[in-house]
Amino acid sequence: MKEYKVVSWKxxxxxxxxxxxxxxxxxxxxxxxxxxxxxxxARLVFERDKNR
Structure with a gap:
């Protein structure tokens, strides 16, 4: 399973x-x-394995 993080970039x-x-x-x-x-x-979207 993956999880995601959205970061606003200014x-x-x-x-x-x-x-x-x-x-x-x-x-x-x-x-x-x-x-x-x-x-x-201006958004960065990151992904990683949730069960790492």
Whole structure:
């Protein structure tokens, strides 16, 4: 079974790439994989196995 997490992404005035990279790395350490980046709605959708 899979579980999902939706994270709203807010663009700032600077360091957007670094902040995004840090966010992706934080969730990856917790076992999450990025499944979708909805650019128009600024949302990141992560997935991982629920029974890990």
């Amino acid at each position: 663009m700032g005035l600077s360091n957007n790439d670094q902040r995004l990279e840090n966010t992706l790395n934080e969730y990856a350490k917790q076992g999450w994989q990025l499944k979708q980046f909805a650019e128009n709605s």
